Amino acid sequence: MRFLEALIITLVVLLACNSAFSIAQGLSLSAHAIRMRSLQAGITPDTEDKTKDSEERSLYKLLKVQWWISAKKSDEYVKQALKLDELDDAALKEHKNLKYFTYFQDEKRHNLLSKAFRRNLPTFEVWKKLNLDKITSRDQLKDIYQAADFRAYSRYVKMFDNNVVGLVNGGFGAVPRVMIARGATDPEITGRTILMAREGRSDNVAKVLLGLTEADDPFRGLSGAKLIQHQDYKYFELF
Structure with a gap:
């Protein structure tokens, strides 16, 4: 009975969380679809029950992942909870729980x-x-x-820069308080400059960024x- 209650809670959480819903669609199947395949493929009731049990376990793990995200649990905590903490790289790639850990990391970074x-926030704040x-x-x-963290940083740089490009081109948007944060390190500014070049930003936009x-004019380049x-x-030269 406790398991059924947990399952009901899982479904409620999934309905409230679009991000969780998308992965749930890949992990769960409707009971109607299962019955149809059972009739078509001659699946026995025992096999069908095992399939349902597997799906219920997947949904329950999704609930736990959502809770870990809301509770701001660390990667190390989640790895241990999913029994992934003592695996080497080869075993980790093959483990059935890796998709839940990957989902946890992706959602945490997205948030x-x-x-x-x-x-x-300036890009350096996200870098930190x-x-x-x-x-x-x-x-x-x-x-x-x-690395996953740098890919996430790259996405933020693109979001931040696209907003500034819109402003430079006379559009509307939230004007960043600073383009380069005080204390930004050489590796961060260098990485950001390389990403700007890859996106094909214009010279004037690069100067602004x-x-x-x-x-007296934050949108007029020197x-x-x-x-x-x-x-x-030196970073403009690198660009």
Whole structure:
């Protein structure tokens, strides 16, 4: 009975959470669909019961993942709870619970980026929130390009920059308080500059995003001696 109650709670949570609903669609099947396949393929009642049990367990794990996210549990805590903490890379890739851990990480990062964008935070603040401030040299960037945290940072940079591009082009949007946060590190600004170049940003947009603008007009880029003498000109050269 307790399990059925937990299942009901799971369904309620899933209905309230669109993100959880999308993965639930991939993990669960309707009872009607199961019955139809049972008739078509000659599945026995025992097999059908096992299928339902498996789906119920999947939904229950989704409920736990949602709770871990809301409770702000750490990656280490969730890995241990899913019995993934003592596995090597090969065993981890094959484990049935890996999809739940991946979902947990993706949702946690998605929530972080959404909140940061609503608050209009500079990219360096997100860099720190993703624990990328452990990178102390731009030479280390090549080692993290495919890391989940850097990919999340890349998504935020694109969101932030797209907003600024709209403003530069005369559109509407929330004007960032600062383009380059005080204390931003060389690896962060370098990584951001590389991402700007990959997106094909114009020279003027790059100047705005790097804070290379006139004091009285945050959307008018510097030129000539003013540009070359700016302390962050090296990043524009990199761009």
